[in-house]
Amino acid sequence: MSFAEPSRIEPDDNQSRGIALAILLLPLTLPLFLFLCLFVFLPVGLFAFLFSFTGELLFYLSMWNDGRTLTRRRLRRRLAAGETGTLIIEYPMLAQGRTHAWWTPDDISTLAPLPIPDRSSDEYQDAVLDLMEQDQSHPWDAWCWQEYTSTSQGKASLLRVWNGKKYQEWLARHYPSIPIVETTSEIVRQLEIEAQQKSHQPQP
Structure with a gap:
């Protein structure tokens, strides 16, 4: 073989x-x-x-x-005294990254004139992207900015910049009953800046 x-x-x-x-x-x-x-x-x-x-x-x-900041110690004292409110997590950009934490004693869920969207949902992300192409902001983001997080007319107090989601973790651990909402301010912030620039331009 x-x-x-x-x-x-x-x-x-x-x-x-x-x-x-x-x-x-x-x-x-x-x-x-x-x-x-x-x-x-x-x-x-x-x-x-x-x-x-x-x-x-x-x-x-x-x-x-402008008197619109609040320390964690002062917030803890308010909560210990029985104050309730809403934590706002603001995304200055649509993409995940830096976040700001804001506090307001208002119950936003009852005051908002429209349903609060789930920022992580595809429906919200798609709606924001479609509106961005038209230089428009999402109605929820526009309302939340105007009422609470706007640097010129908002009434919420700033807790933290850069990584505001740390407050979300802290509240969820120590005060789980406090509602938390999220908003994106990239477009509405730019629209406000452009409007302010136009208002300061000399009229012909």
């Missing part, structure tokens, strides 16, 4: 050349990659972080100057 000799798989010449070229270029590409990380990506990322952090700090200071 004879056995067939096992077939040999010959290496592909192009693949072999590619591997050899990669090995040869590795000493050149590694320093370039390190250079880009240290002198391009890292400075750009650091600048973006500092720019965002500074903006949030200035925003908080402006609200503090």
